[in-house]
Each structure stands twice: as structure tokens, then as C-alpha cells.
Amino acid sequence: MKNVDYIIVGDGYAALFFAHQLILNNKSFVVFSEQKKSASQISAGIVNPVVLKKFTTFWKAQEQIDFLKKSLKEIETYTGENYLIDSPIHRIFHDENEQKLWVKKAENTELKNFLDKKFDHLNVVKNDFLTGKVNQSARLNVKGFFNGVMSFLESNGHLIKEKLNYSEINISDSIYKDFHFKNILFCEGMGVKENPYFSDIAVIPNKGHHIRVKLSELLPQDITIKKKHFLFPLESGLHFYGGTYDREQLHHDIDDSAVEQLQRGLSEFYPHNFEIKEVHFGFRPTVKDRRPIIGHHPEYKNFFVFNGLGARGILNGCFFSKSLFDYIENNLPLPEEISLERFNKKDAV
Template sequence: MKNVEYIIVGDGYAGLFFAHQLIKNNKSFVIFSEGRKSASQVSAGIINPVVLKKFTTFWKAQEQIDFLKDSLKEIESYTGENYLIDAPIHRIFHDKNEQDLWLKKSAHTELTNFLDENFDHLEVVKNDFRTGKVSQSARLNVNGFFAGLFNYFEKNNLWVKEKFDYSQLHPLESSYKDFVFGNIIFCEGMGVKENPYFSGIGVIPNKGHHIRVKLSQPIPDHITIKKKHFLFPMDNGLHFYGGTYDREQLHHHIDESAVTQLVNGLSEFYPYDFEVAEVHFGFRPTVKDRRPIIGNHRDFRNLHVFNGLGARGILNGCYFARDLFRCIEENIPLQEEVSMNRFN
């Protein structure tokens, strides 16, 4: 039998940021992943402290941004790469009213560090009412982040490349196949619905599509453009544009109406020819109150769930991985806002 302090099940942001907490604190673990692309791995990687429809911020935004930057530096120390892309969001204003609202909101204490008062005019795209820059926004190099961490796991024999088999788990004996464990962290996204221990948690699938396009006229590579959706250059000559939100069309294939929505959205502000090269989609695990679901099983205290990261998977995954780790290791209670007990 192999003894490990932790088993992680899942390969999205929740699983990888929790693995970072274990590496940082010298805990032994293995991570179970089949190596298929999760919703996290096809995500845009946007790091954004502002809700760009209403120009508002959200709970613990500054703390989460600061903690993410520190964590990515720590991850760089063992992968050798910095995955943070300094490409701030430039929000295209629809009209003068949006400009005025932005300026009004930028005077609020909680937004003054995020909403730049100086407007810009971008070349190439239509932005008659200019753009507002979101300070402290950035992007994660999504492909690099997942490739770098899984390369580290593989080199250090931490990656078990197989589907987790719930029928082989024996919580009372703290055993799974040939592993004896201290704790299991289930970070499965919408896969949690197949998990007999946590299938009842309140995550709601939200399907998101994005397209990868060939632009006939390139856009600046040091920014992320946002109108209805996000547009930015990728490292393969294509540009990412997306993503949509859909709680109704939950089939596991491409929804052509979502593709049409994206093509029309891009055409609104990109006045040149472009070609759709690829279409991707994934299912975000969202929660009614827009906060993660974290906690342990009521009967088996060694089984934990870390889920419901929603559209802010990077910030939520990074920040609350530490909360879960401290809860298990130091008996520091989870904040009520994210504890699964809030639904009891």
C-alpha cells in the first residue's frame, strides 16, 4: 500500500491550486486525472476584478487578485515559468451613458483601484465612445499553466492517469485501491454529479462556447478587448473570442446558435474579415449565490468537496484552496459564505 496525505480528484483550477497548497506545505499527494480537457482548460483565463456589465466589483476582489499574484510567483519557483500575462482589459463603451457611469463608479472607494479614469482609443476595432481600462486585470496563460503543472506532477510521480472509481473507495478504512490516504479532495466540476458522496451539492451547469478565429488585421497583443465578450491573441496565430453563458442548451455538442451569437458579437466591433478556425465549449459549475461550495461529507470527515467556482475559476480556485487547506490542517472554520453548510 502507498501512504499519501491527500488524494485530489479533478484537474481544473480547484484541483491544481489545491495541489499548489500541498506542494507549498510539503504534503504528500497524488492527483487523479484522465488527461482530458476540463472546462478550466478551455477557459479564457481572464483575471478581472470588475463585473463589466454594471461596473461593480465583488466580494474579496482585491484580496483575491493579490493572493493570485503571490501564488503564481510561488508556482514559478518550481515550474520555472510565470503564467501571468500583463494584458489589461479594455472595455469598449456602447455609448456616452456608459462612459459617465464608469467615471461615476470610479470615484467609489471599492472601485477606484480598478477603473482607470483615462479613456483610450484603440486602433483596428470600432470604439467610437473609446474604452475604459480595468487596472489590475490580466490573463493567465491557460495552456502553459496546465501543461507546466502536469509536467511537474508527472516528473514527481504525483499524477495517476485514470478515472477515479468510486466503488473502490473505502472511507472508513481511508483506503482507495492500493492507496491509504488522510483526506480526499473532490474537485470535479460538473463531474461531481456522478460522485455518490457529493452528487447532491447545488452546482448548476452553465455551458460556455468560444471561437478561435483568424483575423485579417491583427489587434494589439498587449491588451484584452471586451465588448459583449473577450477578444485577445493566442500564441498559435489565432485569436480567442468568447465566451457565452447558457443554462438551457446543455447537450454535449456545439450549439450553432452560440456560434452565431459570437460571430455577430465580434462583427459588431471588428470591421475586417475573419475566419472561424475552431469552436470549443465547456460546462462551468455555477452556484445560485455565485460563491464556491466547500466542505466535508457529513458522515466521512476525510472526504471533502471543492466546487462551484463558476466564471471566476482562477481567482476563486486560488484563494479558497488556501481556506480549505487551513480548515483541514489547522481547524480554521470555513467562511460561512463558501461553506456547503450554508445550504443546510
């Protein structure tokens, strides 16, 4: 029997960023990974402090950006690579009204550090009304991040490549197979719906498709272009374009309508030939109030959940992993905005 401080169930952003907190604090742990492609692993990896439909920001945006940069430097010390790509977002304006709104919002205290007042014109793509640059935006090298961190976990004996079987958890003795654990943390995304301990948490599946395309006319390599969706280069020579949001078509197949939507969206501003080489989709775990869900089981106090990261999985997963660690290890209260217990209150959203 091996004693561990934590069993982590899952292998997306929530799981790996929490594992990072455990590494920093010399805690013993194992990660149970099904070795499937999670929504995190096929995500765009966009690091963006601005909601680009309305030109607004969100709760703790600057703190989350700063904490991510710090955490990725820490992760670099044991993987040997920093996975943050300096690829700022350039938002294509639809018309003059969007330009004016951007300028107005750039005076806002919360947004002045994010919305660049100098507009740019990009080659190759249609941007008749120019583009606005989002300062402090970037991308995560998603493939590199997961490969690098998972390789580190495996080489240090932290990775168990199998699906955890809930029925084999001995709750009263905190034992799972050969492991005696102090705490068990479930970071399963939409897989939580199969979890007998947390299947009723308020996460809503949101299906997202993206396409990987071969472009006939190449774009600048150091930026991310955004109109309806994000377009940026991949190491493979292809470009990523996506992703869609769909709460209705939740079957486990590619939706032709989503692919058509992406094809039309790209054609709107990329007036050259392109070829769709790959189509990918995943299910984001979203929450009505757009905040993560973190907490412990009402009966089993060493059973925890970390879920509901939504479309900002990188920032949410990184920043709130520290909140969860401090909650468990240092008895610091969770912010009410992310606590599982907020749904038990009469005024819950």
C-alpha cells in the same frame, strides 16, 4: 500500500491550486486526472476584478488578485515559468451613458483601484465612445499553466492518469487501490453529478462556447478587448473570442446558435474579415449565490469537496484553496459564504 496525506480527484483550477498548497506545506498527495479537457482547461483565463456589465466589483476582489499574483510567483519556483500575462482589459463603451457611469463608479472606494479614469481609443476596432481600462486585470496563460503544473506533478510522482472509480474506495479504512489516504478531495466540476458522495451539491451547469479566429487585420498584442465577450491573441496566431453563458442547451454538442451569437458579437466591433478556425465549449459549475462550495461530507469527515468556482475559476480556485487547506489542517473555520453547510440553513439562497 502507499500512505498519502491527500488524494485529489480532478484536474481543473480547484485541484491544481489546492495541490499547490500541499506542495508549499510538504504534504504527500496524488492527483487523479481523467486526461480530458475540463472547463478550466478551455477557459479564457481572464483575471478581472470588475463585473463589466454593471461596473461593479465582487467579494474580496483585491485580496484575490493579490493572492493570485503571490501564488503564481510561488508556482514559478518549481515550474520555471510565471503564467500571468500583463494584458489589461479595455472595455468598449456602448454609448456616452456608459462613459459617465464608469467615471461615477471610479470614485467608489471599492472600484477606484480598478477603473482607470483615462479613456483610450483603439485602432482597428470600432470604439466610437472610446474604451475604459481595468487596472490590475490580466490573463493567465491557460495552456502553459496546465502543461507546466501537470508536467511537474507527473515528474514528481503526483499524477495518476486515470479516472477514479468511486466503488473501489474503502471508506472505513480510507484506502483506494494502492493508496492509504488521510483525506480525499473531490474537485470535479460538473463531473460531481456522478459522485455518489456529493452529487446533490447545489451546482448548476452553465455551458460556455468560444471561438478561435484568424483575423485579417491584427490587433495590439498586449491588451484584451471586451464588449459583449473577450477578444485576445493566442500563441498560435489565432485569437480567442468568447465565452457565452447558457443554462438551457446542455447537450454535449456545439450549439450553432452560440457560434452565431459569437460571430455577430465580434462583427459588431471588428469591421474586418475573420475566419472561425475552431469552436470549443465546456460546462462551468455555477452556484446561485456566486460563491464556491467547500466542505466535508456529513458522514465521512475526511471526504471533502471543492466546487462551484463558476466563471471566476482562477481567482476562486486560487484564493479559496488556502481557506480549504487551513480548514482541514489548521482547524480554521471556513467563511460561511463558501461553506457547504450554508445550504442546510433556512435562509440559504
